Amino acid sequence: xxxxxxxxxxxxxxxxxxxxxxxxxxxxxxxxxxxxxxxxxxxxxxxxxxxxxxxxxxxxxxxxxxxxxxxxxxxxxxxxxxxxxxxxxxxxxxxxxxxxxxxxxxxxxxxxxxxxxxxxxxxxxxxxxxxxxxxxxxxxxxxxxxxxxxxxxxxxxxxxxxxxxxxxxxxxxxxxxxxxxxxxxxxxxxxxxxxxxxxxxxxxxxxxxxxxxxxxxxxxxxxxxxxxxxxxxxxxxxxxxxxxxxxxxxxxxxxxxxxxxxxxxxxxxxxxxxxxxxxxxxxxxxxxxxxxxxxxxxxxxxxxxxxxxxxxxxxxxxxxxxxxxxxxxxxxxxxxxxxxxxxxxxxxxxxxxxxxxxxxxxxxxxxxxxxxxxxxxxxxxx
Numbered sequence: 001x002x003x004x005x006x007x008x009x010x011x012x013x014x015x016x017x018x019x020x021x022x023x024x025x026x027x028x029x030x031x032x033x034x035x036x037x038x039x040x041x042x043x044x045x046x047x048x049x050x051x052x053x054x055x056x057x058x059x060x061x062x063x064x065x066x067x068x069x070x071x072x073x074x075x076x077x078x079x080x081x082x083x084x085x086x087x088x089x090x091x092x093x094x095x096x097x098x099x100x101x102x103x104x105x106x107x108x109x110x111x112x113x114x115x116x117x118x119x120x121x122x123x124x125x126x127x128x129x130x131x132x133x134x135x136x137x138x139x140x141x142x143x144x145x146x147x148x149x150x151x152x153x154x155x156x157x158x159x160x161x162x163x164x165x166x167x168x169x170x171x172x173x174x175x176x177x178x179x180x181x182x183x184x185x186x187x188x189x190x191x192x193x194x195x196x197x198x199x200x201x202x203x204x205x206x207x208x209x210x211x212x213x214x215x216x217x218x219x220x221x222x223x224x225x226x227x228x229x230x231x232x233x234x235x236x237x238x239x240x241x242x243x244x245x246x247x248x249x250x251x252x253x254x255x256x257x258x259x260x261x262x263x264x265x266x267x268x269x270x271x272x273x274x275x276x277x278x279x280x281x282x283x284x285x286x287x288x289x290x291x292x293x294x295x296x297x298x299x300x301x302x303x304x305x306x307x308x309x310x311x312x313x314x315x316x317x318x319x320x321x322x323x324x325x326x327x328x329x330x331x332x333x334x335x336x337x338x339x340x341x342x343x344x345x346x347x348x349x350x351x352x353x354x355x356x357x358x359x360x361x362x363x364x365x366x367x368x369x370x371x372x373x374x375x376x377x378x379x380x381x382x
Contacts, residue, residue: 008215008256010150011176014249016241018180019057025095025136025176026061034095034136036065038088040108041099042072050142050183054099067091072100072107075164075273075280077157078122081110085118095136098174101195102146102155102280105139109154109172112137116171123158127169139174142183144234144247145195145281147202147255149177157274163355164270179252181244189235191279193333196231196247198281199223201288202254204322205263208295208302208366213260220257224309226250228329235333261364264356265291268377271355278342285330286339289323290380295367296320302366339381349378 013021025034039058045051058066069084088096088111096115098108110122116134117125139149148154153168187195203223206216227250233243268291269283278286296302296319307318307325315321330336343349353375356362362369369377 010174012150012179012252013176014179014245016180016182016245018178019054019140019183021176021178022057022061022097022138025138032094032136035062036067036091036093037062037095037097037138038067038069038084038091038093038111039097039099040072040084040111041068041070041104042074042107043070045100045104045142046070048142049186051099053183054140067093072104074103074277075157076103076107076110076155077159078110079159080107081114081122081156084111085114088115089118095138097138097140098148099140099142101141101143102148102198105141105146105148106154106156108137108139109148110156110167112172113154113167122156122167123161123165125167127167130169130171132170134171136175137172138176138178140178140180140183141248141251143187143191143195144184144244144251145198147199147251147253149174149179149255150252151255151259162274163358164274166360177252179245179248181241181248184244184248185239185241187238189238189334192235192238193231193330193335194279194281194285195251196227196234196281196333197285197288197330197335199247199251199254200227200231201265201284202258202262203227203250204288204292204306205265206254206257206260207306209260209263209364210366211260211364216257216260219253221305221309223250223253223257224306226253228310232333262361263291263365264294264362264369264374264377267356267359267362267369268374270359270361271352272342275348275352275355276342282335282337282342285335286337286342287377287381289326290377291365292319292323292326293380294373294377295365296323298367339378343382346379346382349375349382353378
């Protein structure tokens with residue numbers, strides 16, 4: 001007999017200055033006391049105020065001991081984990097801190113996989129045999145979108161396969177997640193908007209995903225409400241700490257919700273990143289309204305509670321109302337592109353649809369998708 005599984009175990013520290021909670025990792029309660037962590041990030045973050053704030057805290061907690069790897073690509077690659085592991089092993093590190101956006105945190109999780117199986121290609125690691133704890137893992141997001149800090153999966157581009165792969169195991173669930181809005185104030189408006197729409201997409205897709213998880217459904221709807229309320233404020237004023245904090249919370253809530261699984265928008269978005277380098281949140285924003293209309297065509301009331309969370313009045317066609325709202329909402333926060341602005345040749349859509357069909361996310365879409373359906377969705381968004 002198959003049973004539904006409910007789990008919300010992540011330790012979270014939230015609030016301005018929450019980075020001071022790094023000190024908790026020096027205590028045995030983190031699994032083992034940390035003496036020499038490796039901070040995993042990307043090169044772009046190291047010149048930011050957020051990195052300077054974190055560096056000061058790291059120097060205070062582990063003076064002269066912590067180490068640094070900044071080679072994570074915008075869409076993390078399998079070889080990033082190999083490069084990070086060389087630094088980790090050579091320095092004798094004993095913990096991993098993922099600092100940055102979803103890519104950096106996913107890169108940190110991929111490193112944990114590599115630590116667990118140093119000589120096995122990532123694609124050949126038997127995730128079912130991994131211990132539940134490999135090393136202490138702390139996630140410190142500097143964007144509010146992916147929610148990777150509260151999930152037990154990582155998304156990695158595998159060059160040999162030409163696509164992204166999702167790896168999931170309890171060992172990848174961070175020991176500690178730190179949500180410090182002071183670390184997000186420097187995020188530019190366009191990235192604030194794109195990452196925020198990633199959180200919105202997670203929440204909406206997880207809510208309509210046909211997997212039984214009523215706890216996640218409630219969390220998803222609350223995340224939709226918070227993004228609708230606070231993302232425009234965060235885009236308009238990056239130093240609005242309340243809005244920044246609420247968006248960090250919304251992103252984490254969206255990621256908690258999608259333990260249900262996701263849907264067709266993510267299958268469409270993933271190839272846009274691997275093939276054209278489109279930011280994942282922007283990719284989601286470009287395709288989500290089309291997916292909402294597609295799903296609502298067969299289940300008119302599917303999005304009724306999403307519409308309510310967005311503050312829309314009752315309607316006989318809530319899916320259409322939600323899709324129209326999302327089109328207007330993205331323009332309000334500065335996302336005015338169509339898919340043709342990032343995929344200039346319509347002929348590319350056929351290959352993209354082939355890759356989208358290989359992606360697992362659409363298998364939990366509320367409406368079954370054929371390869372032809374995915375192509376039609378790209379064409380609608382284009």
